[in-house]
Amino acid sequence: MKSNIVFVLFAVVFIITSCDSKRTYDEYISLPNSSWSKENTVEFSFPVKDSINKKNLFINLRNNKDYQYSNLFLITEMDFPDGQVIVDTLEYDMADVNGKFLGKGFSDIKENKLFYKENITFPTTGEYTFKVRQAMRKNGNTKGIEELEGITHVGFRIEKIE
Known part of the structure; x- marks a missing residue:
């Protein structure tokens, strides 16, 4: 009986995780009191092991x-393992013309799944850091x-791009 339960749980986890075959990294950070302070830079650190295949990068917001x-301005910073830093100022639409x-x-x-960078290749492997703050x-x-x-x-x- 126990082995059947373990098998079913394993199968459910496998099915759920395999449905998102494009994902190589996906992380969320909850903001306190559903409010984003201008002093709160949200930071994500992630390893890059593939410097050959192209990827799409997204900023996800709830x-x-x-x-x-109706819009949102963000300032982003991507820190590379070699010390290189890329800073971008971005604007995204958050509502349509009717306010929906x-x-x-x-x-x-x-x-909201917002494109940050499309069709890019990470130049080197190693630990990267992505930072974003509201502006x-x-x-x-x-x-x-x-x-x-x-x-x-x-x-x-x-x-990953398939």
């Missing part, structure tokens, strides 16, 4: 109904928004 904006949130989900939580401002105001409400999770995902 937002709820408390998010008040983009992303997937049936409840108040929407999940939102109100129109006409140079001071950034201290607490960006409505962002519940920030994630980073790497997919």
